[in-house]
Amino acid sequence: MxxxxxxxxxxxxxxxxxxxxxxxxxxxxxxxxxxxxxxxLAPAITEVLTRAVRLGDTGYTPPEPGVREAFVGFAERRWGWKVDPSHVFWTGDVMMGVVEILRRVIEPGDRVVVMPPVYPPFYDTVEEAGGVVDRVPLIETADGWEIDLLGVEAALAGGARAVLLCNPHNPTGTVHSRQTLAALADIAEGFGATVISDEIHGPLAYAQRPFTPFLSASDSAGRVGYAVTSASKTFNLAGLKCAVMVAGGDTQAKELRALPWEVEWRTGLFGALSNVAAYSADSxxxxxxxxxxxxxxxxxxxxxxxxxxxxxxxxxxxxxxxxxxxxxxxxxxxxxxxxxxxxxxxxxxxxxxxxxxxxxxxxxxxxxxxxxxxxxxxxxxxxxxx
Missing domain, CATH: 3.90.1150.10 (Aspartate Aminotransferase, domain 1)
Known part of the structure; x- marks a missing residue:
């Protein structure tokens, strides 16, 4: 059609x-x-925000804004990814989520792998969390860019404690294959390292190269990983603060529950309302x-x-x-x-x-x-x- x-x-x-x-x-x-x-904006988003303004619904974000349920439904419809609802949390934006997770999984001075060329705030986020950037550039090939798995392995063998993944990658637009993501997860698990995957561009993958959420790539990905995403890039909602943090398993979910309560409170009400509308089937x-x-x-x-x-x-x-x-x-x-x-x-x-x-x-x-x-x-x- x-x-x-x-x-x-x-x-x-x-x-x-x-x-x-x-x-x-x-x-x-x-x-x-x-x-x-x-x-x-998508009509469903315009409708929910217009109603909120008309009602003066401009207060604090409620404890259960519906973000969890909306994202779980979207992930299954879009990618066939069945997310455990108890593994879904929310905050103000993707980089907020990344820095808070990093603070839970690294110690000050630990090295964190990033894969340049990459979204500039990745560098600042690692430093904000007390880490040190460990650069493992993407490999450019005739067909595009690829993760340097051997380079990541060497960095982890040398003491790096986490990998900050951009999936799909910004700025190259690379959608990493399921096989590559699974291999990355295996390497991280072998060194007891954590992978945090920024997946904000995931809904914008074209049909020729379907998107694979990192946590769905393999069992090991679920054991080592977190994902942070938002409807903001796809639906142009950057000014309305809301992002989703997804734990790969119960262990990671425990870490997310232990985050300061303020992390969740940073979510804007309009951000939550608009993300719920964006993730609904209506959009x-x-x-x-x-x-x-x-x-x-x-x-x-x-x-x-x-x-x-x-x-x-x-x-x-x-x-x-x-x-x-x-x-x-x-x-x-x-x-x-x-x-x-x-x-x-x-x-x-x-x-x-x-x-x-x-x-x-x-x-x-x-x-x-x-x-x-x-x-x-x-x-x-x-x-x-x-």
Whole structure:
């Protein structure tokens, strides 16, 4: 059955938004840097938030906001993953969850494996938890990026106590295979290490490479792991604070129950309401339309780059709306986003912020109107020809 792609909102309407994407730069700049999308909210979310505002339902988040049940239902519908409800907890956002779990599983000074190029807050989160970043870069192949399992094994053998996994990976958009995730879990279990998987982009995996939740990859993954996720990236809810923490087993669930009560209280009421609506079956049709739009845009970007920036290197992501693009052939320095912003008035995310492996790269948000994406690439292409 064909799905009608979701249409982005008009730019004059988008410029009325007050979020970071539309307020950091002036109206002469096209914003493609931060991970906010340009679509109207899913109707179920608009309905629940509108009702809350009308009622003045703006108080504290209740002890049982429905997040647990909604996520359990979504995980089973979407991925066939049967999550034990007693293993599900919630907090304000994914990085809050990650840092609180890290505080439970490492001691100050312990090393934590991260896999650059990776979402910049990963580095800060490890340090906030008292850990030390242990870099094990992804391996780039002709077909994309892969986890360096031998590198992870060496890091754990050298004393690292935890692995911070990005699944799907940001910024490359890599969906790690079940086999790779199971192998990672086996390695971690062999060294008594913990794996914490950030799975915020999981609902945005395309059909060609289905998403595997880490905790479902194998029995050993359940024994060593935690997952932290949210509807916020898929449904554009970053300003409404709510994330889900999932324990791989009873032992991890005990650790999550032992977290300070404030960790749960950081969840915003609007965040909880909107996550419940997002995870409900009422939002499944909207999500299918979103994926159809993003799927078309990720391939459109490949065509646009081939036409206007033929020396750029880009592999369409397996998941998400973020493109990892190598512009180093154009000689615009280690951080080409600086020149692109200054001279083309297009704001892209700075590649080096993702690690030294990001030198010469930019990250482009293609969760937008195709014509806006076309205009942005044309502007950068003109800069390359000048």
């Amino acid at each position: 064909s799905v009608t792609p979701l249409r982005a909102l008009p730019i004059d309407e988008l410029r009325q938004r007050t979020s970071t994407k539309w307020r950091k730069y002036g109206e002469d700049v096209l914003p493609f840097f931060v991970a906010e999308t340009d679509y109207a 499944d049709e909207w999500l299918a339309s979103l994926l159809a739009a993003l799927d078309a845009n990720r391939m459109l970007l490949a065509d646009l780059l081939a036409e206007h920036l033929p020396q750029a290197r880009y592999l369409p992501p397996d998941a998400g709306f973020l493109a990892w693009v190598d512009l180093s052939a154009y000689g615009w320095g280690e951080n080409p986003a600086v020149k692109v912003l200054r001279d083309a008035k297009v704001a892209l995310h700075h590649g080096p912020l993702f690690g030294t492996e990001g030198k010469g790269y930019v990250r482009i948000n293609f969760g937008c109107d195709p014509d806006l994406l076309r205009e942005a690439v044309e502007r950068v292409g003109a800069l390359a020809r000048s």
